[in-house]
Amino acid sequence: MSQIHQEVLISAQRNLRVESRTISSEEVTPDCPHAWSITKQTLHGGKQEGVDVIVVDNGTLSFTVVPTRGMGILEVVKGDLRLGWESPIKEVVHPRFINLHTRGGIGWLEGFNEWICRCGLESAGAPGDDVFINNNGNEATMQLTLHGKIANTPASEVEVLIERAAPWRIRIRGRVDERCFFGPSLELWAEISTEPGSSAVRINDQVTNRGGSDQEFQLIYHTNFGRPLLEGGARLVAPTERVHPINETALAAIDTYPDYLEPTPGFIEQVYCMWPYADDQGVTSIMLRNAAEDRAVTMTYPIEHLPYLTVWKNTASVETGYATGLEPGVTFPRHRSRERADGRLPVLTPGASHRVCMDIAIEEGVDAVTRAAARIEEIQAGRQTNVDRQPLGVI
Amino acid sequence: MSQIHQEVLISAQRNLRVESRTISSEEVTPDCPHAWSITKQTLHGGKQEGVDVIVVDNGTLSFTVVPTRGMGILEVVKGDLRLGWESPIKEVVHPRFINLHTRGGIGWLEGFNEWICRCGLESAGAPGDDVFINNNGNEATMQLTLHGKIANTPASEVEVLIERAAPWRIRIRGRVDERCFFGPSLELWAEISTEPGSSAVRINDQVTNRGGSDQEFQLIYHTNFGRPLLEGGARLVAPTERVHPINETALAAIDTYPDYLEPTPGFIEQVYCMWPYADDQGVTSIMLRNAAEDRAVTMTYPIEHLPYLTVWKNTASVETGYATGLEPGVTFPRHRSRERADGRLPVLTPGASHRVCMDIAIEEGVDAVTRAAARIEEIQAGRQTNVDRQPLGVI
């Protein structure tokens, strides 16, 4: 018997899509002390008709992956703690109901409600016209839409992998293709995994250029938190080399940029572009903690994978969407032409890949949160934080 | 046993969509003298693959509601009389095949074939650019598309309610959401009901602003009639305070604006903006009657709910679409910026609702039509009709 239990849930190649299925620890890992389960469901009704979701319960926390929306992760739930946010978008919207070009190129916002929503791949960030090379080899103009296409592209291949022995890691993997003739052939393998009984999940993604020419790409992990973690007095803790306001609104509030307000009707979003420090292994860690400093989430990853961190503060009213986004990325979410001009836009040669690993952990209790803060302080290692007071601009 | 039989047919919240179902008077109201039925079906083939429809037969007339197309009402059929029209669009087109932005913003017309098609909610009327407030709190520009999004948005919750005792009213209710992050959170509860054995249906709708800020909205009941009611010699009867041609084409024909031609190849649409009178209870009634004055439809409603009436005359060839639209609305179907400038654009404060009630009845026989005309004359009560010869303009 293989050391890995593998099961294909969706496969365009095999002409397969499993309508519903439950996999349990009893069935696959009878020796595992944690009663985990994986449930594949199909959503019905309204704009979520036909959406595939996979709920993984690791015995301690559960999370929901949405293959139909580019392997986005809707939420993590551990007891009364939910990682995610209360978007005004209540349904898990099928991409067929989204026109990315509507509302001046921000149609993406008609479906935005995930905890982690990947932005990319051909482009991410602000909408607006950019040049591209057309079929005649000439420069032409196209409208880039907010945060690109990947979150509204269904995964073509989705599989579950479960280790039959300790630590019994459960992996949900999906391939999402962003392909266009005379355009990019970018492939994302998106993986989220967890160990039964743990309070953590792990992202392990890879973007590959399957085309015949060099290909620019963008990839941003739009990771969003609302209540209960976000509240008045909550705080961002990050080892920071440099922070830049994106515009005048962010500049006006820069002296309190790590601090969060309670839900504030009429609040206008503040966005900060940050360069985190890493430790001498090249690893960084950032944290969002609550006011009481007894609950937090940490995101830990090699800085080389995601050199730039965007912090989106949107502590507006709950009806409007009370949220903050901690958004590590290969670029900032500025218009692609701006990131290109500033030398941040990465290029994949034919066949080349970019990998992203990230551990995301829930910290509970004052001790755990204090330890996580100490770890971040170690990474900072007394180095200076440069606060730049010149708005970077979006487009 | 409850006084109301309630059945949920579609619910995003409960992850439910009933593929097909028939509910009958025998089952629910055995004492009702009228053999009514409700049939939920799913359409197949071409552009109607997956469209949900509900056919209500009240024993005297039947009507078809389309949850997938924003709770639009495809037609009413009573014997050889059909309320509706022969559109060149023959299928009940699934919204996933509609791009509202195509053809310069009139993609809505690729699916338009309903008897009653609601236009709205964020906007209705002519396409074109308008300003909105973006995520940065700044003014930005977006293309509004013809008649807005609601008719191409699937209902998220649909239920049937039947009174178990006389008058055994049957209600089909559906909730259609128009939500965008950094945009509107408008909710429409659309209801159409009928009493078994009657020749009438009732609209009972409510639009609510679920967002955290004030929200403009538009809502127009695009109610369309073709043959047999529409014919050469058919006539609009309405208590009219004021009528305005929308453009030069309408102005040229204004002296005969209440009169209809037979199908006329090459006919260019004529649109009239009207302010109906109401009686001292605030109720108005309008009628479309045939040439012989022995068949008509009346629409009766509080003028406060729908203060403006647009009459769209399109007596073109049958192949092209021989139709007239009687379109009560909270605004005229002019570009939103024009209606805003003219002070007609309503605003809902957070949590506020706008309600619309309308009775639509089939009148058969010279006596019935004469009584309906007399009722409208009573509302006019000898008051003057002002015919304005200055085109209002569309955009």
Next chain:
Amino acid sequence: MSQIHQEVLISAQRNLRVESRTISSEEVTPDCPHAWSITKQTLHGGKQEGVDVIVVDNGTLSFTVVPTRGMGILEVVKGDLRLGWESPIKEVVHPRFINLHTRGGIGWLEGFNEWICRCGLESAGAPGDDVFINNNGNEATMQLTLHGKIANTPASEVEVLIERAAPWRIRIRGRVDERCFFGPSLELWAEISTEPGSSAVRINDQVTNRGGSDQEFQLIYHTNFGRPLLEGGARLVAPTERVHPINETALAAIDTYPDYLEPTPGFIEQVYCMWPYADDQGVTSIMLRNAAEDRAVTMTYPIEHLPYLTVWKNTASVETGYATGLEPGVTFPRHRSRERADGRLPVLTPGASHRVCMDIAIEEGVDAVTRAAARIEEIQAGRQTNVDRQPLGVI
């Protein structure tokens, strides 16, 4: 018993869509010496979820029709010979995932991977703005998108017809509607047929104007070949009255326009507009043959049906899409306004039709290929080929 076995697979009119079905020679034509079969399937996974395909195996070759994508033909397979090409698009993309307006109006390319993809009907060719007559009878502007809508429109009616006696011809017929209120009412009946045991297929299409006014249309058969037929040393053989490069890139290579290169990274497409000669029966024939001159495909059709031939040479890398398109059409794939200006844009009066018949045959062995070449030389009949060195332009 009827001479024709008829079976409906999809019908919007009858509210029917067969999920899967196999029809075999045993069942329908027990006397036929060739074991043929027809298999209707539904594709699953990723962007092909819900796509209908029909595979016809005539005992010698098989081909795949895609009703969901406008009755396009994905490929023909005979032994180790495949007519078709290796597009970077690997899935049979459901039109609901295509936005034709994206990428500056070339969204069509996100689904393009067929052997024969029909372009049209309201327009085909290059994207860009063109005028149209709007609901007010006035000129307005709309963006035409690359190659029009028909390839991304599902067929509304699909049926199979099989002759019960020799030659037992098998027909797959589908109706695809391109209808818009205040726009075209164009209807395509698309048919592909084959005789069991033969190495040929036949296209037999008809476009009809179901509207009430004159209607322009375009229709181009984008017929694409990659390996193995296309290779270094492969050659186009066509009886040619005149050939025109479309732009400077094509002009630069015009002296070798009938010859193909091996996959060439960085190759920029070359497009030639050609006027084929016909024989005295009005029939023309063109051929693509391999380097060894022992394998070829011929396309034979009345020149009146498709007067213009576009040859698209895209011998780029295999990853990018190594292909050539032989594209007979009622126009060239230039912007509609350019074809109109040059007097090539056809108009259908109300009720009028345009028919297209084309035989496509696989030729195997040096003898067969030599005979096909001789037939084309007979059509040329020693007449001159005019090579025009003035680029025609696209838009």
